[in-house]
Amino acid sequence: MKFSRRAFVGGALAAPFVASLPRSASAAGSVLRVIPHADLKNIDPIWTTAYITRNHGYMVYDTLFAMDETLTPRPQMVETYNVSDDKLTWTFTLRDGLAWHDGPPVTAEDCVASLKRWGKRDGMGQKLMQYTASLEAVDAKTFVLKLEKPFGLVLDAIGKISSNVPFMMPKRLAETDPFKQVPEVIGSGPFKFLKDEWVPGSKVVYAKNEAYVPRKEPASAASGGKVAKVDRVEWLYIPDPTTAMNALISGEVDYYEQVPGDLAPIIGQTPGITVEVLDPLGSQGMLRFNHLLKPFDKPEIRRAVITAVQQEKFLQAGVGNPDFYKVCESYFPCGSPLENDAGLDMIRPHTIEAAKKLLAEGGYDGTKVVLMQPTDIPITSAFSLVAAETMRSMGMEVEIQAMDWSTLTSRRAKKDPVENGGWNVFHTWWIGGDLVNPIAAVGLSGGGTEKAWFGWPTDAKMEELRDKFAFTSDPAAQKDLAKQIQKRAIEIGTHANVGTFFVPCGYRENVKGMIKSPVQFFWNMSV
Structure with a gap:
């Protein structure tokens, strides 16, 4: 098995940072210290799809329904609900x-506005x-959703x-x-965001919400009782993987959210530390094009x-x-019900020669491609370098x-x-739970500049197919x-789709209560 050089960098490299991490005062109570996968700068999980902001959202907010470990939606803030026989009227009571x-108490009006x-x-919200036809509160705890036609994914959405x-x-x-x-x-969730202790680029702190009333059901993925078992959760952003590894090994932190694959064997062999994959579906890497700007305003060039x-x-x-990745060309997760191989003949064989032919047919004129590289996330940073090399091999001019x-x-x-500050292409990834159907998979939207996800494809046929699925x-x-x-x-x-991987x-052995889920949750965990 091969390891990168960073896996063997001595503890001396990490020592200055690790030593600078102050241990929390005992007055703070129990503290779970976490190395998150990214820095939190944007705090609104509706404004952005970034997973670090989603994880922040789960700390402080709650949801009407939540997916259990089988990705079945279960009531969360909702106590009861019913559906009319014609499937057009849905009534929810908190x-x-x-x-x-x-x-203040949570009201139905709050939920309607949200x-x-x-x-x-x-993407799913837009379709819903x-x-x-209408979405209105009828009293303090009850609201009604009326549909123009039956929508099969109301609770899933x-x-x-x-x-x-x-x-x-x-x-x-919400307004x-x-x-x-x-x-x-x-x-209204199990933790409160401590804004005064937030240091972008360094630290995010959450305190237990003493007033939160968990559901009585046991935790199952995002559903069930969200029991905050620690008084504080501290996210300590450490962008260098070797420094992060040494912080975990030394005991300065309790939990490392995303261990790079080449460091996993080193960390896993350390006494008192466990390395584990909690997401059974894995994640799919994405290379996303900006459909609005040259050269990726042409489908032939994107397909090249x-x-x-x-x-x-x-x-x-x-x-x-290789223990943590697999080749999977299906746009829906391999192992999921919608996995398929439709359309793959159009992009095979995966050779530079075939790509050059398509590039010429698309009329590529030498326009420079600006590729955004996120240097603080090792996986997508490396993906970006490979993408640049690949496009240059095709004859494209690329600026990272x-x-x-x-x-x-x-x-x-x-x-x-x-x-003027725009872009042409960037890498990201989606957890399998985001890709299990074409309504959830927002990267498939053809809704254009008003409704599509960043990159903004516009395609009426795609939207017609997605509507049929819904x-x-x-x-x-x-x-x-799904094949179509x-x-x-x-x-x-x-x-x-650049492949499937498992992060x-x-x-450390003092951490208990891990929840198996595509998303990392910090309730139910103790130290």
Whole structure:
């Protein structure tokens, strides 16, 4: 097995940083110290799909429904609900004991406003709202959703496990323009965000919400009782993987959210530390094109790059350890019901020669490609270098612009020309739970500049297919539509799938209560 050089860098490199981590005062009570996968700069999980902001959202906000370990939606803030015989009217009643962190009770009006704001940004939310006749509160704890036609994914949408999660916010905050961030963080979840202790680029602190009333069911993925078993959770951002490794080994931190594959054997062999994969579906790497700007305004050029993608090269560079990755070309997770091979013949064989031919047919004129590289996330940073090399081998001019992930997540929202701060392409990834159907998988949207995810593909046929899926409950019909959608995604070149990988976490033996889920949760955990 091969290890990168960083795996053998001595503890001396990490010592200055590790030594600078102050141990929490005993007055703080029990403290779970975590190395998160990225720095938290954007605090609004509706404004951005960034996973670090989603994880922040789960700390402080709650949801109406939540997915259990089988990805089945279960009531969370909702106590009871019923559906009319014609499947057009859904009535929801909130459970007792829900209160905002600043004191007032959660009301149905808060939830209605939150759903409406989420429905303007999220792919599934947009589809749900597209066929919503009305969404109104009828009293303090009850609201009613009326549909224009039966929508088969109502609970899957409002209970979705990952970005954008429909987190509930107070009405006054939920009425914020969805294309602007909320001005403050007030939730009703198991932890409170301590803004005064937040140091962007270094530290985020959450305190146990003593007023939170958990559900009585046991925790199961995002659902069940969210029991805060520690008084504080501290996220300590350490961008260098070797420094992070040494902080975990030395006991300065308790939990390392995303252990790089090449460091996993080193950490796993350390007495008192466990390395474990908690997400059974894994994550899918994505190379996302900006469909608005040259040269990726042409589907032939986007498809040329997709043809050149050799997943093994990306995965070896980004993950390294073959125990934690696999080649999987399906746009839906391998092992999931919708996995298929439709359309793959259009991008095979994955050779530079085939890609050059498509590039010429697309009329590539030498336009420079600006590739945003998130240097603080090892996997996507390495993916970016491979993508640049691949495109250059095809004959494209590529400029890598390095930045941290938080800066990238802000910049990717820009539709401006490259010379005014825009972009052409970047790497990200999606957990399998975000890709289990074509409505949840926002990268497949063809909704254009108003509704599609960053990159903004516009394609009426894709939207027609996705609409059909949303109103189909027959599994065989869903599988057929998934094949058509995948084929269309490849035809128009929504994005490139660069392979599936599994990111292990690392934790010390004092940490208990891990929850197996595609998303990392910090309730139920003790130290």
